[in-house]
Amino acid sequence: MATYHSGEIAVQERAGLARQAEFSLGGIGESIPPVAKDFLAQQPLIVLGGADHDGRIWATQLTGEPGFLRVPDPRTLLVDALPLPEDPLAQTLNGASAARIGMIAIEPATRRRMRINGRARREGDGLRVDLDQVIANCPKYLQKRDHHRAGPQESTARRTVTDATALDPAQQQAVRAADTFFVATASDRGDADASHRGGNPGFVQVLSPTLLRWPDYVGNAMFLTLGNLLLNASAGLLVPDWQTGTTLHLSGTARTVWDAEEIAKVPGAQRLVEFSVEAVREITAASPLRWTSPGYSRFNPPAG
Known part of the structure; x- marks a missing residue:
């Protein structure tokens, strides 16, 4: 039977949503149902989160033709697919050892x-x-x-990698313009999780080249991400450029802000999360997928 760990329970109780969280617990299982198997078979993209060999948490993505995600049993x-050689999780996932991933x-x-967490091991080319x-x-x-595959000219573009310990001006602007990013966390036992965060452009604030802040909106009350952060502050972000295939990977630490005055300044925020950047890796031409301009979710609060 699914249970919450101590960090998740503590956040649920502080938010006053413990009862709702108990109801949401029914959404956590240990196997993939048939409808989800069919869903996965149609996807060209999956986002992963996990730790590198130095213990840093990163988020990344793998892509393939529909059918590259297969469920031989529930x-x-x-x-x-395997990560690119330049990927921050390449050493973790391309090696022979098992790794806990979200x-x-x-x-x-x-x-x-849908979210899927478990233990990954390389098997052939996947x-x-x-x-x-x-x-x-x-x-x-x-x-x-909607998506399509990059054309021949884009597909042969030279891949470049930039490493840093802070966001440069162009990267800061990319974060400010983002309507989507992915966040990877892990519990104090190392069990990893990957989640999505979305909002209108501007919902992620760049407070400095090494400090980001975003609102935590109304959700399912599980608090899987914030619960992990309470026990283990390490986190990784993936900010995809949907039009060019560039990926911006950030690793650092995060904390939840519960200050009522600060929260009240941000439309729709129930809490805030502050992320301290410690490592940056930007990879151009990382993805062969190109995506259309967004149709924004009707649930998005106005960006502050």
């Missing part, structure tokens, strides 16, 4: 998504993931987009 996911599959065209959690998620704050 407790196993096969991913017919995943989220999203279908922006229909605003469907990954075999033994599942621990399968989590149903609501579609709030997910922007609608």
Whole structure:
């Protein structure tokens, strides 16, 4: 039977949503139902979160033709792809050792998504993931987009990698303009999770080259991300450039802000999260997918 860990319970109680969280617990299972198997088979993208060999948490993505995500049995996911050599989780996932990872599959065209957490091991040219959690998620704050594959000229573009310990001006602007990012966290035991955050452009504030802040909107009251952060402040962000295929990966630490006066300044915020940037990796031409301009979710509060 699914349970919450101590960090999740503590956040639920502080938010006054423990009863709602108990109701949401029914959305956490240990196996993939048939309808979710079909959903995964249609996807060209999955987002992953986990720790590198130095213990830093990162979020990244894997892509493939529909069918690259396969479910041979309800407790196993096969991913017919591996990270790029330049990817911050390449060493973790391309090696022989098992790694605890969190995943989220999203279908922006229909605003469907699901989270899958487990233990991944390389198997040939892909990954075999033994599942621990399968989590149903609501579609709030997910922007609608359709995708296509990059053309021949884009597909042959030279990939470049930029590493830093702070965001440069162009990266800061990319974060300010973002309507979507993904956040990876892990519990104090190392169990990883990956989640989606969305809103109107501007919902992520760049307070400095090394400090970001975003609102925590009304959700399912599970607080899987904030619960992990209470026990383990390490976190990773993935900010995709939907039009160019560039990926911006950030690793650092995060904390929840409960100050009522600060929260009241941000429309729709129930809490705030502050993320301290410690490592930056930007990879151009990282994804072969190109996405249309967004249809913004009707649930998005106005950006402050």
